Amino acid sequence: MSGEIIRMKGTRTGLELSFAEGVSFPRIETEIISRLESIEGNFFTRGTEVSIRNGTFPGDQMARLKKIFNQHGLRFSVAEKVEKNIDLPMEKSPDKVPEEEKMIVVNHTLRGGQEIRAKGSVMVFGNVNPGAQIIAGGNIDIRGTCRGIVHAGAFGDVNAFVVADHLIPLQIRIADFFSRSPDDLDPAELNVKSNYPERASVKDGQIVVEPIKR
Amino acid sequence: MCEVMVVTSGKGGVGKTTTTANIGVGLAMRGKRVAVIDTDTGLRNLDLLLGLENRIMYDLVDVTSGRVAYKKALVRHKKFETLYLLPTSQVRDKSAVKPEQLVELVTEMRNEFDYILIDCPAGLEQGFQTAIAAADVALVVTTPEISSVRDADKIIGELGRADKETIKLIVNRIRPMMVEKGDMLNMDDINEILSLECIGQIPDDEAVVTATNRGEPVITIDSSMAGRAYRNIVARICGEAVPFMTFPREGFLARLRRLFGM
Structure with missing residues (x-):
């Protein structure tokens, strides 16, 4: 036949x-x-x-x-060769999203001594108090006041950034860059100074903080 | 319904024991059946503040280890008959009482009392974990100092981790003059960090020291500002809405007198 x-x-x-x-x-x-x-x-x-x-x-x-x-x-x-197990991208289940792309959402205030470590980005609905730490491979977004230590792009991503409604951290670290709050600023003064959302990112080899709208 | 409250702070010396003693006495003054449990094993002080040191026969370790029934270890206050103290051991250390033992004991005591107050030791170690294990409500005591507020913040985090959701704040040793001049953290500064429901603002008052030395909590002294503040706290615990007291500004004469050392 x-x-x-x-x-x-x-x-x-x-x-x-x-x-x-x-x-x-x-x-x-x-x-x-x-x-x-x-x-x-x-x-x-x-x-x-x-x-x-x-x-x-x-x-x-x-x-x-x-x-x-x-x-x-x-x-x-x-x-060229037999195609085996053709995996179409749309068939991927959600848990196959790579670690680096996952975002951790924190729904409370991070208090002193608490620490969040994530391969991806971190979002906090609450404050980050002094003594608290966030270490993220990606970006950090804080819908509240940031007074703790934040490290975005902890695995070397210099394009990572930190955003907070009120950004007055003890330290900001982005990838290998480092910046700390000025020693000579009165904390009360600082409270008044940046009462609007700000974003910290790396520009020309240093951490720059600029106001944003959101 | 019995309410179990733990009085904690993280930092030492901010007035946990003083607060426990005063709230205990205050509740008893209202006729409530109150038990105060000292969990600061090895460094007990609550008995001193209540003036009951010489009446102690057995202690918390005797009870949790099953040597005596808790009722035998309770010391009734000499003046307020509905107030009982369960003292702790002065010779053992914090590892002598396990969290589950205290939970078991408190569960047993719930039927007999309206309020059980647990005086927590300073620090974050086992003593703290034991003290908070049995509590429904946590009262966090802080002073308007940055180190004390920082420690309170840490403690609140730990309480959250232990699933203690009801946390209330007491600010102790406020010096109105310093706050006014901006030399001391004010309530807004503290709230901004801790953001907790505040049920007490206690002014710094010399009467606290003299009352402590006499073994009569300051809440019994009508003329004392701190005593009044404690009475307000007790009222708030009982569900009354009491406005926070405003501290009278030092009058011109008083300032003049102070200036000349009179």
């Missing part, structure tokens, strides 16, 4: 063809042409990508097949 000469398998990109063993190339060629030219039972709609595993035929025969497919408006390619 002619149906057994050509076998078709759906792949991520199109159809992969394989052929019954011991069938000569001319016979396969005529079979393909007849399939392409017949109206009934033609699986090869235009634009389909057809592939044949590498090494099935010698190079010149592959080239002939490519020409035939191209004439009928199909794309032809040589597949």
Whole structure:
């Protein structure tokens, strides 16, 4: 039966063809042409990508097949190896999100002595009190007052930043950069000075704090 | 319904024991059945403040180790008959009482009392963990000093970790003059860091020292400002809405007198 000469398998990109063993190339060629030219039972709609595993035929025969497919408006390619376990990105389950992309959300005030360590970013709905510490691989966002020690981009990401409604930390660290609160500023004065959201990031080799809107 | 309150602070010397003694006496003055438990094993002081040192027969360690029933160890206050003290051992250390032992004891005592006050030792170690284990409510005592507020913050974090959700704040040893001049943290500064419901603001008062030495808590002294502040705390614990007292500014004459050392 002619149906057994050509076998078709759906792949991520199109159809992969394989052929019954011991069938000569001319016979396969005529079979393909007849399939392409017949109206009934033609699986090869235009634009389909057809592939044949590498090494099935010698190079010149592959080239002939490519020409035939191209004439009928199909794309032809040589597949390098068997595709196993095709994992489509949309099929990934949520827990397969890499650690670095996860965000930790803290729903309370961080008090003295408490510490948050995360590979990814950290968001705090509350204050970060003096003596508390956040060490994050990503960014740090504090919806409250930051008085503790914050280290964003702890694994070397210089593009990381720290945002807080009221940014008066003891220390800010971003990647390898370091900055501490000025010694000569009165804490009460500091309270008044930055009563708006601010963002700390690295610019020209130093930590810069600038007001933001949000 | 019995309410179990632990009085804690983190930092030493801010007035935990004084607060425990005064609130205990204050509640007893209102006719409530009160037990105060000292958990500062090895460094007990609560008995001194209540003037009951010479009446102690057994202690907390005797009770938790099963040697005597807790009722035998209770010391009744000489003046306020509904107030009982459960003192702790002066010779053992904090490891002598385990958290689960105290929980068991307090569960047993709940039926007999309206309020159980637990005086917590300073620090974060086992003594603290034991003291808070049985409590429904934590009263955190702090003074308007940065170190004391910092420690209170840390303690509040620890209480949160131990699932103690009801935490109230008492600020002790306020010196109104210094606050006014901006030399001492004011209530706003403290609230900003601790953000807790405050149930007491106690002024610094020499009467506390003399009362402590006599073994009669300051709450019994009508004329004392600190005594009044403690009475207000007790009222708030009993569910009354009492406004915070305003501290009278030092009058011109008094200032003049002080100036000349009179």
